[in-house]
Amino acid sequence: MPALPTLFATQQASDLPLHEQLVRTLRSAMLAGHLPQHSRLPASRMLAADLGVSRSTVELAYGRLEAEGYLVRKVGAGSFVALAAVSPTPRPPQSAAGLSRRGQEMADSGACHDVPEVGRSFASSQPDPRLFPQALWGRLMQQQWRRHAGDWMNYGDPQGLEALRGAISSYLVQSRGVVCEPDQILILTSSQQGILLATQLLIDAGDTVWVEDPGYPGARTAMESAGARVHPVPVDEEGLNPLGDHPAPRLIYTTPAHQYPLGVPMSLPRRMALLAEAERHGAWILEDDYDGEYQYDQRPLPALQGLDGQGRVLYVGTFSKVLFGSLRLAYLVLPRPLMDSFCRARAAVDGHSNQLLQAVTADFIRAGHFATHLRQSRL
Numbered sequence: 001m002p003a004l005p006t007l008f009a010t011q012q013a014s015d016l017p018l019h020e021q022l023v024r025t026l027r028s029a030m031l032a033g034h035l036p037q038h039s040r041l042p043a044s045r046m047l048a049a050d051l052g053v054s055r056s057t058v059e060l061a062y063g064r065l066e067a068e069g070y071l072v073r074k075v076g077a078g079s080f081v082a083l084a085a086v087s088p089t090p091r092p093p094q095s096a097a098g099l100s101r102r103g104q105e106m107a108d109s110g111a112c113h114d115v116p117e118v119g120r121s122f123a124s125s126q127p128d129p130r131l132f133p134q135a136l137w138g139r140l141m142q143q144q145w146r147r148h149a150g151d152w153m154n155y156g157d158p159q160g161l162e163a164l165r166g167a168i169s170s171y172l173v174q175s176r177g178v179v180c181e182p183d184q185i186l187i188l189t190s191s192q193q194g195i196l197l198a199t200q201l202l203i204d205a206g207d208t209v210w211v212e213d214p215g216y217p218g219a220r221t222a223m224e225s226a227g228a229r230v231h232p233v234p235v236d237e238e239g240l241n242p243l244g245d246h247p248a249p250r251l252i253y254t255t256p257a258h259q260y261p262l263g264v265p266m267s268l269p270r271r272m273a274l275l276a277e278a279e280r281h282g283a284w285i286l287e288d289d290y291d292g293e294y295q296y297d298q299r300p301l302p303a304l305q306g307l308d309g310q311g312r313v314l315y316v317g318t319f320s321k322v323l324f325g326s327l328r329l330a331y332l333v334l335p336r337p338l339m340d341s342f343c344r345a346r347a348a349v350d351g352h353s354n355q356l357l358q359a360v361t362a363d364f365i366r367a368g369h370f371a372t373h374l375r376q377s378r379l
Contacts, residue, residue, distance in 0.1 A: 018053050022061040030070055030081055041071070041079040102205075105225050131377055132324055136369060140360045152356040158347035159339075160187025160331070161358040167365040168317075168331055175371075176289065177302025178315055178333055186332040186342055187353050191290060192218050194316040194332045197345055198251070198286050199226040201338075207250035212240050216260045216288065219253045235259055239266030242274045248281045255288045256304045265301050274304070278312045285313045291321040311335035319361065322374060329353055329361055 016024075029035045042050070044058040051058075062079055065071040072082045099107060144152065159165070165182040172178035188194050195218065203209060205227030211220055213232030223230050231247055233240050240254050252274065256266035266274075278285050287304045305315040318330035334342055346352075364370050 019057045019060040019064070022051070022053070022057065023064050026061065026065060027068075027070060030083055035081050037081050037084045039081050041081070043078065102225060102227060105227060128377075129324060131373070133369065133373065137360065137364070140363050141356065144356060144359045144363065148359065152359060154355070156352040156355040156358075158352050159343050160185065160353060161355060161362060163366075164329075164358045164362040165331075167362045171365055171370070172303070172315075172317070172333065176317075177306035179306050179308075180315075180333045184333055184336060184339060186334060186339070186346060187358060188316075188330040188332060188346065189328045189350055189353055190320065191288060191316045191318040191330045192222070193350065194314075194330060195219055195222045195253070195286065195288070196225075197332070197342060197349070198284070198314055198316075199223055199228065201341060201345055202284050203228050203250050208247045210240075210242075210246065210249045210252040210254075212254060212259065214261060215253070216255065216290075219286075219288070223251075223253070235262060235264070237264055238270050239264055240270065240274065242270070242277045249278075249283045250281075252278060252283055252285045253288065254285065254304070255290060257289050257301050258291055260288075260290065266304070271304050271307055275308060275310070275312070279310050283312070287313050287315045289315060289317045305333060311337070314338070322370075322377065323361075323364075327357060327361070329357060 026035070026041075035041070041047070041062075044055050044062060048055040048058045062071060062073065066073050066079075070081065070083050071079050073079045162182065164187060165185040168185055169180055169182045172180060186194075188197075199209075199222045203223075203226055207228050208231050209223045209228040210231050210233045211223065212235050214235065215232070220230055228251070229247075231249070233242065233244075233246060235241070239256060239259055242252075254266070254274065256271060256274075258265060274285065277283070285304065285308070289303060303315060305313040312335070314335070315333035316330065317333075319327050320330065332342065
């Protein structure tokens, strides 16, 4: 049953009789489509109790609307909306004059998203849903819900479920060469959220940020929205080239395992040179390992973070590229001195990720299903 307005239409109608106010309120709701055609209205006794008016007032309003053709009343069945909604007159576009400077920069920079017109077979950055073990995933969800539904209905830890952080840590250490413990992992909704958090917490307006050229548009959008001076660094067959005439950076964004969009891996000499440049300038490196698991002609290269001996690399990964896009689970591996600040900022922005999906993903990884799925996806 659709919700009914609990307040009468306008303050200007307060001097009208109650039944007339109710007629106007219901009539406006029907014309606007809030009460769609053929929907059933509450019984007059029930609506009278909800609104705190007499039943005769509601009966008078219903009778008036029936006479005007807005309602059809059937004995023993109820009162039904008889009129289809009228398409509203288009309103002129509203200006964005009230945005902050940073808000306007974010709006002007646009967004990075998949084009909906592209067919599924050619959609970028999305795994093949036919390869995903849907029935298995469904069973894991049912098991978690039966056993711990009360826990997953509550608010969660902004840092993320401990079981999932532990599973991610084990996977990253063994398969990606990341050096981390579970307490260094922050669970997020998306890798883009991780990029945004890093730009908001680590750079100020006017700071210089290096980005790959060509590179991921979503990273550039995040940097520009923070007021950074984005400096493109060319990419060649060895990946990003940090050597050359570049301004001193505050933050460096890179995709070393599988450069976006060219796909080249960053060579070991380039990785060492990039770490040296970050140390020389006192800069942070944001390593986006968006699909480092996918290597078809060689073993996946270890993460840049594993070579970092100075605690300058933030490592961001996501499950959207290897499981399914709507899962909305990603993670940041952070140097310990940054963890508390990032957890607080994450709580302020988004609270926490879905607890049930975190628990299911943890089970999926720990039971070996994640490794099996990756092997099958690489075939």
